[in-house]
Amino acid sequence: MQGTFAINLARIAIIVAILALWEVLSRTGIINPRLLPSASDTFVTLGDLLQRAAVQKDLMVTAAEVLAAFAMAVPFGAVIGFLVAENRYFADVAKPLLFFAFSIPKSIFLPMFILVFGVGFAQKVGFGFFSTIFIVIMSTTTAVESVKVEHLTVARSYGATPWQTAFRVYLPSMLPVLLEALRISMIFNLTGVILAEMYASRDGIGHQIATWGENFQMKQLLAGVVMVAAIAMTFNELVRWVEARCSHWRT
Amino acid sequence: MQPLANVTPLKPAARAGAIEVKNVGQVFRGRSQDVVALDDVSLEIKPGRFVVLVGPSGCGKSTLLMMMAGLRQQTTGTITISGAPILQPDPDRVGVVFQEASLFPWLTAEDNVEFPLALRGVPKAERRAKAQDALKLVGLEGFGKRHPHELSGGMKQRVSIARGLVQDPPVLLMDEPFAALDEQTRMTMGDELLRIWAATGKTVVFVTHSLTEAVYLADEVIVMSARPGRIVDHLQVQLPRPRTYEMLSGDAFGALRDRIWRHIRKSA
Structure with missing residues (x-):
């Protein structure tokens, strides 16, 4: 202790x-x-910014984009990852391709997202989704592979139905790896959305930070950095706290 | 198909726990040639007997056990338990105890024991009561709230046995349950298993690599040979019960062990 x-x-x-x-x-x-600017000045500015309606609105916009992208990328990527892990043929075909796609820096596709979706909510959600999905697919594959054959045999020997096997064996087996995947995906997701906002946007906290930077408003810029960092760390720590409680069955 | 009434016999004393293996064969289709894993295995086990399967690696003893559990299908032949054929896992008739690491690490000991009951939607209170009884039987009263990582190897296998017994099936199948344990724990667990067996009167089929363990535990030892998997001997162990540590160095014990060893050496 x-x-x-x-x-x-x-x-x-x-x-x-x-x-x-x-x-x-x-x-x-x-x-x-x-x-x-000094730390104390930065934190005073941060407090000040958080009071402003415009900044609050930007935060809400970014939060909405991040959550929308996350809510789409995680289930979609999880299903693909599950199929890749469970289907031998699909895995043989898709795995190297996924590794190729994963290795490409996603930022180079940003101009295309602007051309396709225009500047707005869809562009940022789309890019956030694109930045996140590959890591979700790959992590889910790892999670499925962490399910032990012995545990599946036990379930079968006691007559478990496919649903019971899914919820009582697969899900809890995969949980530690899935939580880690969720945490890392969020980092990619947040990076994607904020990058998209900084690149071309009318609102969102990323847009604000980019504007403060261009106008040489260092206090606001640093306060914005601290704000986003604090939000990201809070989410990360929350998931890590849950993760720690199920780490003992991680393989 | 047998009539359904045979699944739960009207006269349980007569047939419950009896195992009949008739002309069972298993062929694995290989690329160049077929591999005969089990060749025409027939065997009869009377209710309440403690039967041990031994043999070299690849003799199909675990395969045969998995077939009795309904977890594998044989290519030919039939397996009957309590008077009805086994076509798929049937937890009412058969409880299975696997090697180490078969407990779910995310569940407590009692939740692990309750798992088979939870699958069938048994109410919580009844489940808990039965799990407590099973844990008490295996000597783990008061350890129900622990997770597997907080238990020793021997305790984990006690939980596995409790899980196998919780639905009170007449037959308990055990696949090298003590293989991963150290020598002392293994001896203790052998005695514990014999105590539990005597208390419950189950038919036990036990697979092991250890000849000493086989003779020490068994009423009957079935010796198998590899490629193809066949029964080469079926010994009756007439040593009195309860078995004691001193018997291990006795002549009768040595003679039985030597007889098994000669079969295995020939086949390996």
Whole structure:
């Protein structure tokens, strides 16, 4: 118990040290405060921005895009991943192709999404979906492969129906890997949507951050970075917390 | 097809737990040639007997056990349990205990034991009560709330046995259940299994690689040979019960073990 406490303490110390270094570098002018506003100024600006209706609206727009893309990419990718894992022929055909597709930086397709969908909600959701689906497919494949044959045999020997096997064996077996997949997919998804917003958009927090950058509003820019980082980390930690509770049956 | 009435015999004492294997063969179709895994195996097991299948790797002893469990279909022949043929898994007639790692790690010990009952929609309270009884029988009272990773190898196999017994089937099939355990635990578990068997009166069919384990546990030992899988000997173990550690070094025990070993050496 003391071990984890000491480790947590060390972690907090590192965060405090980074913030302090940031503050000192800016305040003493070692780094031009116009380029790097101090930490305290940034957090004050962050509080200020969060009060603004325009920023709240941008956050809502981004959240809607992220959730829409995620809600489509995860089930769709999961089904494809499941088919790839369960069907030998499909796996032989599709697996190398998926690896090819996965290796391509998705950002180079962004101009095409703008041409096809125009600038707006669909373009961002589409690009978010595209950025996410490959990692979902590949993770689901891994998850299905983590189901043990022994467990399936046990279920069969006690007369489990296909539905019972799906919900009582497949799903719980796959859960630890699926949760990790969910977490990593969200990182890809968020990156995709925000990139699409920064590239061409009228709203969304990514668009705001890009605009602040272009206008050299460093305080707002940094506050925006901290905001998005905090949101991403919160989601990540939430899933990791659930993951930790089922890690003991991970194979 | 047999009439349905034979599935649950009217006179359970007469046939429940009897196993009859008749001319069972298994052929795997290979690319260049067919492989005969089991060749015309016939065998009769009376209710309440403790029967051990031994033989070299590839003799088809596990395959035969999986057929009795309804988890595999033989190419030819029939297997009858409690008077009716086994065509698919039937948890009412047969409980199966697998090798280690067959427990679901996401369920507690009692939830693992309840699993077969949960599949059939048995109410929670009844399920829990039966699981408690089964856990008590295997000596794991009070361990129900633990997850498999919190249990030792021997305890995990006790949970597996409890799961196999929870529906009170007349037959318990065990596929090398103690193979992954260390020597001391294995001995203890052997004694435990004999105690449970004596308390429940089940027919037990037990597959193992260990000749000592075979003779120590069994009423009858069935020795199989490999390629093709055949029964080469069927020994009656007349050693008195309860079996004790001292018997292991006795002449009778040694003679039986030697007889099995000679068969296996020939075939391997």
